[in-house]
Amino acid sequence: MVIGKPLPRKDARLKVKGEAQYIYDLSFPDEHFLAVVRSPHAHARIKKIKIDNEKAKQLGATIGTAKEIPGKNIVHVILDDWPLLAENVVRHVGEPVAIVVAKNPKNAKKAISAVHVEYEKLPELFDPTEAKDHSSIHIYGDNNIVSYWQQRKGDINKGFEEADIIVEGEYRTPAQEHAYIETQGCIAVPLGHDEITVYGSMQCPFYVQRAVADILGYPWSKVTIIQTTTGGAFGGKEDQPNQLASLVALGAYLTRKPVKYILSREEDIENTSKRHPAIIRMKTGASKDGVLTAVQVEHLMNSGAYATLTPAVLYRGCLHAVGPYRCPNVDVQSYAIATNLVPFGAFRGFGSPQVLFACEEQMDRIAAELNIDPIEFRERNLIKQGDTASFGQIIDNSVGMLETLKQAKKKSDWENKWKPAPDFNYVMEESKRGNYKWSGIGISTIFYGVGLGSAGKQLSRTGSYVQLEPDGSVRFAVGTTEIGQGMITVLSQIVASELGINYSKVNMMPVDTSRVPDSGPTVASRATTFSGRSLQNACQQIRSLMFEIIAPHLESDSCNLQIEGNYIISTSSEKKILVEDAIEIMYQERGQVAKAGWDVAPPTDYDNEKGQGNPYAIYAWCSNIAEVEVDTQTGTVLIKNIWAAHDVGRAINPQTLKGQIEGGTLQGVGYGRYEEIIFTPEGGILSNNLGTYLVPTTKDTPNIQSIIVEDPWKSGPYGAKGIGEQPLMGIAPAITNAIYNAIGVRISEIPATPERVWQAIQDKLQEEPE
Amino acid sequence: MKIEIIVNGVVYREETSPDQRLLDFLRDDLGLKGTKKGCDQGECGACSVLLNGKVVNSCLILMAQVPERSEIETIESSDSLILSLQESFIENGAAQCGACTPGMIMASSALLREKPDANLNEIREGLSGVICRCTGYQKIFDAIKDTQRGLVQK
DSSP states (O other): OOOOOOOOTTTTHHHHHTTTOBBOOOTTTTEEEEEEEEEESSSSSEEEEEHHHHHHHHHHHHEEEEGSSSOOOOOOSSOOOSSSHHHHHHSSSOOOOEEESSSHHHHHHHGGGGEEEEEOOOOOOOOOOHHHSSSOOSSSTTOOOEEEEEEEEEEEEHHHOSSEEEEEEEEEEOOOOOOOOOOOOEEEEEETEEEOOOEEESOHHHHHHHHHHHHHOOOOOGEEEEEOOOOOOOOTSSSHHHHHHHHHHHHHHHHOOOEEOOOOHHHHHHHHHBBEEEEEEEEEEEEESSSSEEEEEEEEEEEESTTHHHHHHHHHHHTTTTSSBBOOOOOEEEEEEEOOOOOOBBBBBTHHHHHHHHHHHHHHHHHHHHHHHHHHHHHBBBEEEEEEETSSSSSSSSHHHHHHHHHHHHHHHHHHHHOOOOOHHHHHHHHHHTOEEEEEEEEEEEEESSTTGGGGGGGGGEEEEEEEEETOOOOEEEEOOOSSSSSHHHHHHHEEEEEEHHHHHEEEEEOTTTSOOOOOOOOOTTIIIIIIIHHHHHHHHHHHHHHHHHHHHHHTTTTGEEETTEEETTTOOOOEEHHHHHHHHHTTTTOOOEEEEEEEEOOEETTTTTEEOOOOOHHHHHHHEEEEEEEEOOOEEEEEEEEEEESSOSSSSSHHHHHHHHHHHHHHHHHIIIOOOOTTTOOOOOOTTTTTOOOOOTTTOOOEEEEEEEEOOSSGGGGGOOOOHHHHHHHHHHEEEEHHHHHHHOOOOSSOOOHHHHHHHHHHHHSSSO | OOOEEEEEEEEEEEEEOOBBBBHHHIIIIIIOOTTTOOOSSSEEEEEETTTEEEEEETOOOGGGOTTEEEEETTOOOHHHHHHHHHHHHHTTTOSSSSHHHHHHHHHHHHHHHHHHHHHHHHHHHHHHTSOHHHTTTHHHHHHHHHHHHHHOOO
């Protein structure tokens, strides 16, 4: 059985040899280079754009502004508010105003100064609290509200009346940068004025296809997008390539030359999307025996200057705000507000890490107030099979929540390690005597709605293509992308298993929009699950074709044939044939050897008026336990161990799966402890390289113990549900809860940098004079 | 300027300029595109190569700083330690997106040459100049420990 085996990654050999071709490794004859004229202001009116034609000519540069766009000057994502090149108003620092194309990168950069833009500065807004319903400064619509979602259940006032204890908190989370090692880039190769192919580092080639077609005014069938080996994405290459590919496509259209644009690290951090910063106010009520009675959430997300993916990100944030708990009375109000910062977008977890930080802090605070072990408190409230979630959905299958908790608890030796947090004054007294280092342990329990859910259901279909080759090997194509997560590997395992062909003989074709129909994006932990289902559909059709031709050779009826290992066997005649030999016969007998597969995701629905529905088809569950050591003198938090237990339905490949858990967990460590984009007072980005924006190194990573729980999903391929995002989502609160457990100090804003932890200690000293 | 340089055991006599970066010399002039790049500032380590046995960020080295007849090793090398690290990286699932992988393997080879029995703390220290954003480093540690076991068996 090829499913469940830690088979080596399909793309590993190319990558360890340095032979994989990233976008910056590709070149085309006579390629030209693009540079972008960007706004220096956060908010300004464009009064005039003057081109120094003489200078442009000297440099051999072609210049394009909004006027030169042959199609629509809109980069389509969700709300169609994002211009490719600003025409009248710029709304954030770094917004593209014009493009410059020249024969080499040096001349392209020089030619930027041939474009003189005269601006009239406008008042700016950076704080979403200030921007919401602002009377005069309008960045989006007439109230700056980009999106609104809610959850409502029961009677929130009654819920608080029934509570014996109410805890309130305000939480803040930062903008987080993806910091993929390969910066973004694209190359557009035109066929005269008629057709265009764009190569690039990206997650969602079909998004890019539409964006480029809209910008150039071409039919979609004249636009082909080919994904190159993508050196990390994490959501950062979901919407941004729409813009970057459109910029090079415009350059290629104007010059009729291949046009390349590879972002420098600074350009990438300053101008591409990041995780939305958020402010979350949360009020939670519980009975004295530790049962939730009410949860109220005010959730404000900073959208930045354009909507891009914000409505979808906010949807997920809203629906994950109450966590994986039963609660009869719920009121979640989620708003995304436009400001004059760079547009925020998708990042692993997609709006949920922000609210889950708040939610899991609240859970820990109530448990502490009630003097209950935080695991026990969670056990009293966690969703079990058959329970109803806060948004009204009955969760009826694949609920491995409690099993993840049980295993994380056992493997971490929680029973022996956890004790209530020490008294803060005692910690301070001991610190004065030189005992600065304090150990603590903390937990988070979270859930994740797999796939696009109701807000993106129109995109939730996937195509595939499977073709048998005369030598008994097979090639397949899908519309979702390999971005480092291991999709090629697990999908190859699925095809190998479905067709009885050796894993080594199954190969995936590069992702190219001309191979399969629009299959939606590679996001929301959906690639394995939904391309997997589509491939199962294609393989099932191929099996039928195969069985029909082979049946007479096995003196059997085709309905009695099945695949076992590498053989087709007949249950009636008990004869068998190697699949490889069967394929040879198919070619000899001129049988059809290729099929297209299709899959439509199971139904979802959500009624935002009522704040109730069935927002996702299936949920994944996870428990994280973190062990830390806090230095009270410096505020430094050392994260020693993390146990991450995940119910994934089924592990198709336990090795790549653990790779996802470990990598996501460390990005969660970054989010909770290290990473934060620092903006300048003018709305630019100060931490614009990897020397000032710090991501965890080998010296910062804790020992990560990944624990796999398999509670199969009846509709998943072999029971699989997906794993991309969950590993990041609950790490920050596990860390901050462990900090509290170590020194008795609560952290309400992440990342828990030494400065912030030290400040929290000082604030508490002020609060509680000895 | 003219330079004679030995890359992966092959002698090259090339015309270069003193302000060309070693990274661009390797990738553009010699066509050795296995050396990757990520920040152009010596922060991410993706462009790590060995210059006379020491691991360097090739984006920070100008050709003027490269001594005549220097020996350079890159991911395209057929050195046995580098080959066995590559196999261990495959075996252990230590490469995900692959953008840091060549640099990580070069840094690992420098570490193991200097300290074949490096313990986990020394491995953490030795690789701290190369950032991996995908793996959480655990499988990279596993791959290096595996390679070390192979070295002992030899």
